[in-house]
Amino acid sequence: MSPEAALPPLSTRTQSPVSATARREGEPVAVSITGLHKKFGDKVVLDGIDLEIRRGEFVVLLGPSGTGKTTLLRLLTGLEKPDSGEVLVPSRRTTVYQEPRLIPSKRVLGNVAVGQRRTGETKERATRALAEVNLAGKARQWPATLSGGEAQRVALARALVREPELLLLDEPFAALDALTRLQMQDLVGDLVARHRPAVLLVTHDVDEAVRLADRVLILDKGRFAVDTDIDLARPRDRTDPESLRYRAAFLAELGVGRTLPTTTT
Template identity: 55%
Template sequence: MAEGLPVLTDVARVRGLTRRFGERTVLDGIDLSIARGEFVALLGRSGSGKSTLLRALAGLDSATEGDLTVDGTVSVAFQEPRLVPWKRVWANVALGLRSGDPRAAAEKALAEVGLTERGGAWPLTLSGGEAQRASLARALVREPDLMLLDEPFSALDALTRITMHRLVLDLWEKHRPGILLVTHDVDEALLLAGRVLVLDDGRIAHESRVDLPRPRHRDHPDLISLRSTLLTALGVTLEGTA
């Protein structure tokens, strides 16, 4: 299914989603739909509620108000790979699988992320990029309808990030889950997503669509214009932060 064609169903839908921590309202009546096969990026300043929204979609936070529906399987890749150090890499990927042949499924997922030779390794012997690949394999092995990525590339060096961007796009194009990518990086959002949202004060304050084929280049005139729009929505000016 090519991006840009009409999509008839949503994999996730929230209406009036609110989350309070004491007297502080972190999410304030959010409405959001993510279509099947859609790649959405979520930007926002620290404390804007990005990870809170992701945790709600993942089913990790039940103390919300409003309506939240996810149709299908959900998987999450976090900023930290969160690999269990006393289990081999393949066993980390297979963790929680209860049907079929978990090891075979894990090894297939590891092959898709280029870690065939590292399945028997201990997590502490992996590089940062390899550990994040293993985290993606663990998310992928569940064949998710919705994949939630919580700043999974922020701790990686620039070259490894480029490699991981290409890998995520390859996996998305092959499997077509709906993806919500939480990130602080405007360029990352523009290079990967088909729709970019800005969260501010617990609400979606801005939405931009990126109707450009991939791979994309940072110096494309449309991306330069969208970057300026998104930075403004984030409160960033040429002089600094408003």
């Protein structure tokens, strides 16, 4: 990692991210991880990390492939167990993956409500969730008739209908074209602001992180090399000098580029 790349916003380099969430002290803690260790064979993947994420906080996790991002996400979903340490998460948590994972034999509305009790209230909630992702007219369609972006919006509606306290996003926009990806980022940002779950988004896309995050984490060698807030107004302009400075600093931490853009006064 490149210390010369670190701007003042990236100066929080600690395994205890309490300072990064201090401004949201009034919000309840949704995720609490303490002393988390995880290894596969002889390879240490997560080396004693601590993490808190509060309700309403949008956290983006960056890092090269193989640094433990997916392992951390699986630990939060309960699909993996830690070797040691404590992982506390709310029972109401949902995950949106890179693939929509829709059931071909169920119509769109049925996919949104899948796993829920079949009641009038469930149908109403599923219908509202579809409207929130701008698919109110697609309830009776089959998944095979949807575009990639529409299918991913159904997956998002399926997550939201459960009213999660924790929303986990595993590179949910990676398979979309550039324009649809930007539209989905805006939609997710709006929905998170409205519903206020705690969010952890795993991505390789630095621009996506700067556009969406309240806070960015970068994993390296099993620990957080960066844990920093992004103090930019929304909506964010990717060409804004401050956005470019965050972008350059994160890329430098990831080993891509070494020179920060200059600004004129």
